[in-house]
Amino acid sequence: xxxxxxxxxxxxxxxxxxxxxxxxxxxxxxxxxxxxxxxxxxxxxxxxxxxxxxxxxxxxxxxxxxxxxxxxxxxxxxxxxxxxxxxxxxxxxxxxxxxxxxxxxxxxxxxxxxxxxxxxxxxxxxxxxxxxxxxxxxxxxxxxxxxxxxxxxxxxxxxxxxxxxxxxxxxxxxxxxxxxxxxxxxxxxxxxxxxxxxxxxxxxxxxxxxxxxxxxxxxxxxxxxxxxxxxxxxxxxxxxxxxxxxxxxxxxxxxxxxxxxxxxxxxxxxxxxxxxxxxxxxxxxxxxxxxxxxxxxxxxxxxxxxxxxxxxxxxxxxxxxxxxxxxxxxxxxxxxxxxxxxxxxxxxxxxxxxxxxxxxxxxxxxxxxxxxxxxxxxxxxxxxxxxxxxxxxxxxxxxxxxxxxxxxxxxxxxxxxxxxxxx
Numbered sequence: 001x002x003x004x005x006x007x008x009x010x011x012x013x014x015x016x017x018x019x020x021x022x023x024x025x026x027x028x029x030x031x032x033x034x035x036x037x038x039x040x041x042x043x044x045x046x047x048x049x050x051x052x053x054x055x056x057x058x059x060x061x062x063x064x065x066x067x068x069x070x071x072x073x074x075x076x077x078x079x080x081x082x083x084x085x086x087x088x089x090x091x092x093x094x095x096x097x098x099x100x101x102x103x104x105x106x107x108x109x110x111x112x113x114x115x116x117x118x119x120x121x122x123x124x125x126x127x128x129x130x131x132x133x134x135x136x137x138x139x140x141x142x143x144x145x146x147x148x149x150x151x152x153x154x155x156x157x158x159x160x161x162x163x164x165x166x167x168x169x170x171x172x173x174x175x176x177x178x179x180x181x182x183x184x185x186x187x188x189x190x191x192x193x194x195x196x197x198x199x200x201x202x203x204x205x206x207x208x209x210x211x212x213x214x215x216x217x218x219x220x221x222x223x224x225x226x227x228x229x230x231x232x233x234x235x236x237x238x239x240x241x242x243x244x245x246x247x248x249x250x251x252x253x254x255x256x257x258x259x260x261x262x263x264x265x266x267x268x269x270x271x272x273x274x275x276x277x278x279x280x281x282x283x284x285x286x287x288x289x290x291x292x293x294x295x296x297x298x299x300x301x302x303x304x305x306x307x308x309x310x311x312x313x314x315x316x317x318x319x320x321x322x323x324x325x326x327x328x329x330x331x332x333x334x335x336x337x338x339x340x341x342x343x344x345x346x347x348x349x350x351x352x353x354x355x356x357x358x359x360x361x362x363x364x365x366x367x368x369x370x371x372x373x374x375x376x377x378x379x380x381x382x383x384x385x386x387x388x389x390x391x392x393x394x395x396x397x398x399x400x401x402x403x404x405x406x407x408x409x410x411x412x413x414x415x416x417x418x419x420x421x422x423x
Contacts, residue, residue, distance in 0.1 A: 023067030023393075024326045025310075025317055032065050039421040040071065046413055051076035055407035056400060057269045057277050058086035062309040063418055064395040067317065072310070079267045080277065088309055090266040091252055092399050093292055095188065095303045095380035099221040101253075101315060102301035103159055103357025104331070104339070105240050106224050106231075111335055114231040117159070117356075120152040121223065124230050127203035128153055133164060134206040137174040142181050144174070146206045153211045155227070158220040159356040160343050164207030165218040175208050187222055187300025188381070189291040194298060195236065199226040215349045221357070225301020236299035247328045248314050253307040254292070255299045262293045265306065268382065269402040277402065303381065309397045316388040316395045319376070340376050340390075369412075370419035385411050392422060 031037060043061065050056040058076030062069070078086040109115065115124065122129040131153060132146035149164070157163035166175035169186040184202050185193065199222065208216055225236045232239045237255045245253050257265060268280035268289040280289040288294065292306035314325060319340070323331035331339075342353035342360055351365035358376035366373045377387035383400035398414045 023317060023321055025064055025067055025069065025313060025395075027069035027072065030068070032068055032070055034065060034423050035070055036421045036423055042420070043071065043414065043417045044073070044075075046417060047075045047410065050407060050410050054277060056405070056410060057267070057402060058400070059410070060086060060088055060090065060092075060309050060397075060399040061414060062088070062313055062395075062397045062399075064313055064317065065422075066393045080269075081279075086266065089264060090399075091254075091257060091261065091264045091292070091306050091308055092266050092384055092401060093268065093380070093382045094305050094307045094312065094384050095382050096378060097307070097312065097380040097384055097386060098300065098305040099302050100357045100378060101240065101244065101305060102221055102225050102228065102236070104315075104319075105236075105244055106155075106159075106228050107331060107335060107339060107356060108243055109228065109231045111331060115155055115227075117156040118154050120154055121158065121163075121203075121227075122152055124227055125199065125203060125223070127200045131164070131211070132206050133210055134174060134178075134208055137177075139174075139177070142177050144178065144206065149207060150210050151212070153207075155224075156343065156356075157211050158224050158227075160354050161215050161218050161220050162212050162344060162347060163218060163220045163223075164209045164211045164214075164216065165202070165220050165223070166208040166216055167218050171216075171218070172208055178205055184219070185298075185300075187219070187298075187303035189287040190298040190300065190304075191291070191294055191296040192298070195222070195226040195229060195301075198298070199223055213347070215344060215347050215354065219302055221302040222300055225299060228301070235297075236301060244315075244330065245311075247330065248318060248325055250307070250311040250314055253305060253311045255304050255306075256295055257292045257306055259293075262290075265290065265292055266401045271402075271404055271406060275406045309399050312386060312397055313395050316386060320388055320390055320393065320395065340374070370416050379411070383408070383411075387415070392419075394418070 057080050060074050063071040072088050074087040078084045131149040133149050135145045135147045137144045153163045166172055168179040168184045228236050228239055269277050270280050272278050282288045318325035318330055322333035323336045339356040344354045352362050353360045359378055361371045361375040363373045372389050372391035375387050375389040379385035383402045386397045388395045396418055398411050
């Protein structure tokens with residue numbers, strides 16, 4: 001067969017595409033030609049300054065470019081008192097980074113034909129039928145009036161935080177009070193409750209706004225977690241282990257960390273009134289620092305997982321690969337495209353938009369920060385953050401275990417430091 005130059009070019013482009021889509025994370029010690037390694041050292045200098053100034057107890061930074069580990073390092077301490085260094089082997093409370101994982105878990109069921117994105121949630125959780133929206137709230141006695149919702153909540157509304165559901169602990173003042181009165185948890189540190197118990201209670205409470213009209217960061221992904229259980233017939237923990245973590249080789253991601261790995265859980269820090277770093281106080285916060293090591297039956301889809309930087313990087317690399325990792329197809333390429341595109345239309349979310357479980361960087365957003373248009377990202381309450389950049393073939397994580405952090409700008413600085421070392 002005679003191959004024309006055009007045909008040869010097409011074959012070459014196809015092979016390049018297949019190679020890129022099949023990237024598996026490697027740590028071969030070789031230099032990447034697209035990295036300026038002299039500039040890369042600036043990352044160490046800046047993060048170490050934060051540790052030396054006692055602005056940060058410790059952190060783990062992971063940079064992957066073209067499927068290759070460029071930098072994977074611990075800075076400072078896991079335990080300040082014993083001077084135990086923090087390392088990539090530490091397991092972190094990833095809190096809201098759980099949301100993306102659970103969103104992908106449910107989209108796997110979408111590909112099995114279990115639901116459609118525009119299905120009403122009440123089709124699967126009947127308690128969500130005939131929702132109402134908060135009208136007036138009496139702060140003195142926490143009573144309230146409601147008005148009927150204009151329409152039902154859809155499953156897509158849950159993915160995109162446009163359902164009108166709010167957040168326990170961190171949401172609007174009125175809804176925090178209503179949730180507290182009805183014992184709706186944020187998802188952190190809950191041991192004995194079940195998703196069925198709490199989500200069916202949540203379903204009967206008023207929404208903070210009309211479905212589909214506003215982005216309200218919320219417990220919506222906890223509802224998605226319960227949907228996973230309803231549609232799969234398994235609890236969320238077992239489903240994710242079987243369908244996602246084990247197939248991908250995510251060996252350190254858990255709702256319940258097994259006893260033999262308990263010592264790897266990173267120490268949790270906070271600040272005192274003078275902004276000095278101090279160890280977490282369970283009594284003051286109401287959240288036990290060791291909750292990932294406690295045996296629990298409440299699997300919060302919005303906040304419950306613990307993981308390592310490398311495990312989460314594998315998850316993100318799978319998405320950069322359009323749904324496949326190490327020969328295992330988790331999702332189809334088209335489904336990944338749907339997940340990583342704007343799913344909220346003109347709804348305001350600052351410069352950026354939201355897909356099915358991720359914040360998506362827009363052209364406008366890329367003008368104010370170094371991430372490329374189309375990057376997807378989020379973070380977690382205890383000081384973890386991530387992003388993946390399809391244009392630059394980057395997966396990056398910056399993991400701490402400290403909240404609040406008056407010097408939390410280190411996360412944004414890390415981002416700019418990554419991009420300044422790209423050629």
